Amino acid sequence: MSQSALRIGLLGHGTVGRAFEHLLAERAERVAELTGRRPEISGVLTRSSGAFEQILESSDLIVELIGGVEPAHDYVRRSLEAGRDVVTANKQLLSRHGEELWQLARERELALGFEAAVAGVVPVIRVLRESLAGTRIERIHGIVNGTTNFILSEMTRTACSYETALAEAQRLGYAESDPSDDVGGADAAAKMAILARLAFDAPVHIDEVRYEGIEQITPDDIAYARELGLALKLIGTAERLHDGISVRVHPAYLYAAHPLASVGGSFNAVTVEAEAITEITMSGPGAGGPQTASAVLGDVIAAVAPGRPNGAAPMTNPVPLPIVEDVVSAFYLHMEVADRPGVLAQIAQHLGEQGASIKSVVQRGLGDNAQLVMVIHPLLESLLRVATEAIAELDAVHGLPRAIRVIDEEFE
Numbered sequence: 001m002s003q004s005a006l007r008i009g010l011l012g013h014g015t016v017g018r019a020f021e022h023l024l025a026e027r028a029e030r031v032a033e034l035t036g037r038r039p040e041i042s043g044v045l046t047r048s049s050g051a052f053e054q055i056l057e058s059s060d061l062i063v064e065l066i067g068g069v070e071p072a073h074d075y076v077r078r079s080l081e082a083g084r085d086v087v088t089a090n091k092q093l094l095s096r097h098g099e100e101l102w103q104l105a106r107e108r109e110l111a112l113g114f115e116a117a118v119a120g121v122v123p124v125i126r127v128l129r130e131s132l133a134g135t136r137i138e139r140i141h142g143i144v145n146g147t148t149n150f151i152l153s154e155m156t157r158t159a160c161s162y163e164t165a166l167a168e169a170q171r172l173g174y175a176e177s178d179p180s181d182d183v184g185g186a187d188a189a190a191k192m193a194i195l196a197r198l199a200f201d202a203p204v205h206i207d208e209v210r211y212e213g214i215e216q217i218t219p220d221d222i223a224y225a226r227e228l229g230l231a232l233k234l235i236g237t238a239e240r241l242h243d244g245i246s247v248r249v250h251p252a253y254l255y256a257a258h259p260l261a262s263v264g265g266s267f268n269a270v271t272v273e274a275e276a277i278t279e280i281t282m283s284g285p286g287a288g289g290p291q292t293a294s295a296v297l298g299d300v301i302a303a304v305a306p307g308r309p310n311g312a313a314p315m316t317n318p319v320p321l322p323i324v325e326d327v328v329s330a331f332y333l334h335m336e337v338a339d340r341p342g343v344l345a346q347i348a349q350h351l352g353e354q355g356a357s358i359k360s361v362v363q364r365g366l367g368d369n370a371q372l373v374m375v376i377h378p379l380l381e382s383l384l385r386v387a388t389e390a391i392a393e394l395d396a397v398h399g400l401p402r403a404i405r406v407i408d409e410e411f412e
């Protein structure tokens with residue numbers, strides 16, 4: 001029996017678009033075997049060639065690999081309105097307009113695949129949507145940006161500066177010439193908004209994700225922390241709290257036994273925690289043309305495979321939850337101090353007044369230029385700010401303490 005065609009309209013022909021086209025040609029027989037349809041590219045849209053309306057008209061499914069918010073948003077919306085299944089790798093789009101698009105797909109019983117939008121080929125979306133669909137997820141920690149993980153790994157490996165590590169990342173193609181979305185945390189924030197939406201069934205817009213980047217990290221932050229057994233990563237956190245949820249991205253220290261502590265180079269990894277499952281960690285390449293294309297092709301197959309009308313469990317109708325701003329964290333504090341009797345006691349008193357206690361402490365140097373590095377037990381971030389401002393007023397302390405969060409979970 002002759003197979004019908006699966007006509008795929010390809011929007012975007014850059015790093016991922018081209019890799020997808022190659023992969024599709026290479027795996028055409030396998031796709032036909034799994035879907036019962038012969039895949040073909042029915043049209044390709046770039047800035048300089050192709051017409052969207054024409055491609056839409058002649059396609060059964062649209063793959064959006066343009067990136068950015070507009071016109072990707074317009075094209076994906078119109079594709080769904082026209083009854084086409086869609087696969088996208090676009091985290092910016094979904095972290096802003098996800099609800100509108102998921103609702104459209106739900107109402108029209110269409111697939112809207114987005115595995116490649118978070119952590120590249122690491123199948124975290126599918127695990128959250130399907131395998132853990134019945135699990136009450138408490139927390140997700142993720143290394144969801146390969147550029148920053150590469151830079152921090154390089155700073156750890158060679159004790160070089162942030163600038164040197166960034167230049168190396170750019171030389172090797174792990175960082176773009178304008179790396180600001182990656183190093184500033186915005187890229188990771190978009191991905192965490194999507195993961196939080198899946199984990200908590202609550203709408204999360206990127207504007208509700210607090211984020212900080214790694215531009216201020218110094219070689220000292222890495223070297224001193226090593227003595228305390230800590231590794232520094234850019235961590236995205238989505239967690240359920242008693243009064244709502246918190247979604248945030250910031251540099252954070254991890255103890256060596258944490259599953260994310262050993263994830264090096266440009267790899268991504270996501271840890272999901274729930275009472276029923278304890279903890280699972282998925283890791284792998286978070287970017288790259290062929291890797292990302294592989295996730296895109298998986299979604300294409302799922303979208304049209306027989307007996308799977310939506311490609312995956314449909315996205316639920318979300319229920320809003322309050323976004324909590326002030327959360328509890330453990331902290332690493334680095335202070336430049338004059339090594340005088342009683343300094344540590346004064347610092348401990350200011351911390352104690354806000355309810356914080358010291359877990360471990362290391363002192364380096366003597367005289368007027370000593371460094372005091374400590375890890376303090378969890379407290380509300382607003383109270384930590386009060387304590388560090390008071391500590392900065394002490395005669396023996398030079399400047400505001402550097403504060404970096406510590407994820408103080410230890411998994412055996």
Ligand SMILES: NC(=O)c1ccc[n+]([C@@H]2O[C@H](COP(=O)([O-])OP(=O)(O)OC[C@H]3O[C@@H](n4cnc5c(N)ncnc54)[C@H](OP(=O)(O)O)[C@@H]3O)[C@@H](O)[C@H]2O)c1
Pocket residue numbers: 011012013014015016017045046047048049064065066067068070071089090091116117120286287288289292
């Ligand atoms: N690269 C990765 O490793 C990676 C990993 C995970 C997810 N993603 C996601 O995958 C998507 C594609 O990324 P990419 O790295 O392949 O991007 P890219 O190399 O910059 O390619 C973008 C493509 O889209 C086209 N395009 C841009 N604006 C357009 C417009 N207004 N109208 C029509 N076409 C337009 C470009 O056309 P021209 O050819 O004319 O410039 C180009 O072909 C993004 O959402 C990205 O976040 C990428």
